[in-house]
Amino acid sequence: MDVLSDQLARARARGAVFSTLRRVAPWGLEFSGLRPLTAHILLEGTGWLSAGEEEPVSLGTGDVVLATGGEPYRIVSEIGADVETITAARRRGSDRHPGPASTVLCGAYVVEGSVGRNLLESLPRFVRIPPDEQTARHRDAISLLAAEADEDETGQQALLDRLLDLNLVYALRSWWQQDRSHAPGWYRALAHEGLARVMQEVHERPEHKWTVEVMAHTAAMSRAAFTATFKKVIGQSPGAYVTQLRMGHAEDLLLRTDAPLASVAAHVGYTNEFAFATAFRRAHGLAPGQWRTTRRQSNSPQDSESW
Known part of the structure; x- marks a missing residue:
């Protein structure tokens, strides 16, 4: 994909x-x-x-x-x-x-x-x-x-x-x-050969252990050059982007599946449920299970009156 x-x-x-x-x-x-x-x-x-x-x-x-x-x-x-x-x-x-x-x-x-x-x-x-x-x-x-x-x-x-x-x-x-200036950072990165390679790999395998060194090697750049270029083009550090991507995948799994939390954690690259819950709570202010329950209760279909 x-x-x-x-x-x-x-x-x-x-x-x-x-x-x-x-x-x-x-x-x-x-x-x-x-x-x-x-x-x-x-x-x-x-x-x-x-x-x-x-x-x-x-x-x-x-x-x-x-x-x-x-x-x-x-x-x-x-x-x-x-x-x-x-x-x-x-x-x-x-x-x-x-x-x-x-x-x-x-x-x-x-x-x-x-x-x-x-x-x-x-x-x-x-x-x-x-x-x-x-x-x-x-x-x-x-x-x-x-x-x-x-x-x-x-x-x-x-x-x-x-x-x-x-x-x-x-x-x-x-x-x-x-006008690419209107585009989000991840889209602008696709015009950069090294960053595009990294983005493709990270999105295909968010569960992989994506250290800055691994991503820089994938981009065929030095660690310093990769970090600076990534932040300039995308607007955040490589580590922050990977964490945000993993949280997005976790949200999707929590909302649309009944997968147990341990399975969700493994799917998005965390070695155990506790580490995942800590990262998720830091990003959302709620534990994954609480967030799933709260969001499912609030996601009843909207009607035409809200147009």
Whole structure:
């Protein structure tokens, strides 16, 4: 598994809320901004993205917008148009009468764990990916997502979740390739031959004994040069990165499996359950078992009211 896949596999959509709405101008949709990450795709027509005092952003057919959590925002046919909440709009359904129409697809993610939080922290409030910055495969994925969102068949939720994941991967790749300064440190490291080798190995085998000396040897660099380069590009020390990666894998196992703590500890590179529990408590303020119980109780599916 490559590094990008490893990161995004643990920040994936789960039980995402979808809507595909046709609107005839004038129209407006209002979003609370409470969701940690929402994707909007303008399948046809034009519109504007408006948020607070910020300058409105013009949207055209095929534009993809990723919106992270924050203050309420609007997608409207024209500045000043009356708006309805996305919850009310979903209940009312699409407009069927003739006129200048736009169709907006929205998908709200459920993002879990530190990997998801780190991903969101690397993004600005809004990311816009116009069609000319999308690959042909991304545009194909958008078409498939739009088609499936209009269906009502067995297994649809799982399929829509995965298609939303696919849109996220394509959108992030396009965004980060436009300007690597926007990308998280681990993504910038992939452009450096030695660091890329280390990142690939560490993500494939987080349980390995990754000392600075071993990582420097893998990168074919001196210990001092490797440490300095790693910290400059990624923004933290090699040891801190490995610990964060292991904690992310541990969170994933605790949330999504019933594996015993000793098994989780071994999987993420700790020789015993006590050493793992100490490291986990230092990072999270709770013992692994307590954290698992608390997070599972608080992770009940969100409903459409939180849009």
